[in-house]
Amino acid sequence: MQSFDIAVIGAGIAGASVAARLTQAGKRVVLCEMENQAGYHTTGRSAAIFAPTYGPTVIRALARASQSFFENPPEKFSDGPLFSPRQIMMISRADQTAALDKLIAQMGDDPTVSVVDEPGLREINPLVRKGYASAAFLDHAGQEIDVSALHQGFLRQFKSGGGTVMLKTEVLALAQHSTHWRITTKDRDIEAGIVVNAAGAWADKLGQMVEAEHIGLLPKRRTAAMIAAPHKLGPDFPMTIDIEEQFYIKPDAGRLLISPADETLSAPCDAQPEELDIAICVDRIEKAFDLSVRRIESKWAGLRSFVADGAPVTGFSQRVDGFYWLAGQGGYGIQTAPALSAYAACEILGEAPAAELALAGVDPNDLMVTRLS
Ligand SMILES: Cc1cc2nc3c(=O)[nH]c(=O)nc-3n(C[C@H](O)[C@H](O)[C@H](O)COP(=O)(O)OP(=O)(O)OC[C@H]3O[C@@H](n4cnc5c(N)ncnc54)[C@H](O)[C@@H]3O)c2cc1C
Structure with a gap:
């Protein structure tokens, strides 16, 4: 043995x-x-x-x-960098201002965060539907791993x-x-x-x-899917998240990764995406962004496990x-x-x-x- x-x-x-x-x-x-x-x-x-x-x-x-x-992994740890910059923008509708204010209060005077108004957020992510969001919280320290x-x-x-x-x-x-x-x-x-x-x-x-x-421990299923991007996205295109985490989109190798940010309780298992979660995701994404989702290119789900x-x-x-x-x-x-x-x-x-x-x-x-x- x-x-x-x-x-x-x-x-x-x-x-x-x-x-x-x-x-x-x-x-x-x-x-x-x-x-x-x-x-x-x-x-x-x-x-x-x-x-x-x-x-x-x-x-x-x-x-x-x-x-x-x-930023500085040990020598020979990986062939390339582990990080690449990805700004994170949390958008807030007018009825979600309390959530935005809470986040701002938690961050204190952190120099890596800032708040922008609607014209500012639409300049950063022009896909956000006009009139949808009133402000956004920006995390400039976000990175892709x-x-x-x-x-x-x-x-x-x-x-x-x-x-x-x-x-x-x-x-x-x-x-x-x-x-x-x-x-x-x-x-x-x-x-x-x-x-x-x-x-x-x-x-x-x-x-x-x-x-x-x-x-x-409570395993919770989270769904993700890949769709075509409407046009070429610049390197500064941010991951864009609903301030109350109801959805997010993120550029991924020329496409867009989308998620309804679901948290459905599950037994430990090989998690698979449910059609209903994909439909909810598409609905939320189409409401918030100038996007029309014609085809889901791929989809998956995984379990995020939390204690209380x-x-x-x-x-x-x-x-x-x-x-x-x-x-x-x-x-x-x-x-x-x-x-x-x-x-x-x-x-x-x-x-x-x-x-x-x-x-x-x-x-x-x-x-x-x-x-x-
Ligand atoms: C859609 C989605 C998006 C996420 N996005 C992010 C993100 O952007 N940033 C971030 O930091 N985190 C993110 N997470 C969370 C992150 O992926 C997890 O926190 C992390 O992967 C958990 O790692 P783990 O090693 O604990 O679990 P796992 O990767 O699940 O590994 C546990 C392993 O244990 C093995 N195992 C279980 N039982 C046994 C047994 N009896 N004998 C032998 N092997 C066993 C399993 O096969 C499994 O491989 C995301 C998760 C999901 C699902």
């Missing part, structure tokens, strides 16, 4: 990033993934955006703490550090013996001292396998020794992965978190699994 210091379950961005950091610290790590491809589930289905003004306070802090990694390069970069780091990836290896059972876990999969059993639960939408299910605490307060869940289980949670990244798991994995790796290794996390305002109390009890 193969034996490791640490077994990380789930090879999405959460599992790949923490596994890479643990091998860099000299640990013998195995990364178990039930699919035949790492990143098949939520990680491979994201909108690939870095939006430092999006999400709960701790998410914003984790995004800030991740920024330097995206090369998700594949980020994910593959972590996987490459992991393998070159001696890590073992096991694909088509669904963890079926976990049993604790005095000093180690026995991990049962269809084809083999593995031993490891610590288990890291990075199973995405399946994380609570995995927790229940070992009778760990219930974290109340919308923040990630990290930390060793309080009920089961050697079982570490790395779950609940919701709609922010890509943009926070560099900092969250650094934080989790330090905790797993029993080290103090890097000072830059505190400098960015990351409060560990907002991440700990114990906050949920």
